[in-house]
Amino acid sequence: MKFLAAVDNSRTQDDSYPANFKPNFDSVFSVVIQKPLSTVFPILGTNQGLGAHILLESIASDFQEGAADSVNVNGNLEDAFVRTAAAAPAGQGFPRQHFSYIETIKIIPGLSFLDVVVHLDGTYTWDEARNTTLYETSSDKSVVVRKIRRFEEINGGTATNVSEVINGQCPFLLQPIAQSQARTAHRYVHSTRHSLTAQMNLYHTLFE
Numbered sequence: 001m002k003f004l005a006a007v008d009n010s011r012t013q014d015d016s017y018p019a020n021f022k023p024n025f026d027s028v029f030s031v032v033i034q035k036p037l038s039t040v041f042p043i044l045g046t047n048q049g050l051g052a053h054i055l056l057e058s059i060a061s062d063f064q065e066g067a068a069d070s071v072n073v074n075g076n077l078e079d080a081f082v083r084t085a086a087a088a089p090a091g092q093g094f095p096r097q098h099f100s101y102i103e104t105i106k107i108i109p110g111l112s113f114l115d116v117v118v119h120l121d122g123t124y125t126w127d128e129a130r131n132t133t134l135y136e137t138s139s140d141k142s143v144v145v146r147k148i149r150r151f152e153e154i155n156g157g158t159a160t161n162v163s164e165v166i167n168g169q170c171p172f173l174l175q176p177i178a179q180s181q182a183r184t185a186h187r188y189v190h191s192t193r194h195s196l197t198a199q200m201n202l203y204h205t206l207f208e
Helices: 037-044 047-054 172-186 200-207
Strands: 025-033 060-071 094-105 116-127 132-139 144-154 159-169
Touching: 025 200, 037 047, 037 144, 037 159, 037 200, 047 060, 047 094, 047 200, 159 200
Parallel strands: none
Antiparallel strands: 025 159, 060 094, 094 116, 116 132, 132 144, 144 159
16 A cells, blocks of 8 residues: 555646536445444544555555545535545544545456546545544546445444445546446446446455
């Protein structure tokens, strides 16, 4: 894993974000992890396990962790847009981790020249008091993604329900691909041509 002093967001940053954010793909899913919240949240809810859980997705690679800072939010974190917000003074706001990685989407297996390679810059921000996180990325393909993750104790505190809501915006021609990848990140897909393991269904492996 590479560690950088900072992530340069200038390559993908859209000065109109989030004013022009109009989602045109989405997905909702949840999984139960047979571990208490006190074990699950540090790994899936903070920067402690950020690279590990992103790289569970089969198309993800080259995760690079950038600067860690904090950000002030008016209202609830899940209603905010913080990826391009200025850092808060030390000791204020919600903790925020900058990062980048690459997604390689195979259109036709075996024909690598048709692969769509996407470079993503993002931030991961968390509200530990409310067991809520906000994942935001923007890519060099003009794809913007917001992912809200919530954690809930269940079964008397012996297990944790992790729910995710993905909303994203992309160019019209990329919408079918983006929608498919959003659903694939949540569900196991299998056909005679290929199989992709859902990222969320592998979360439990980070605790084994």
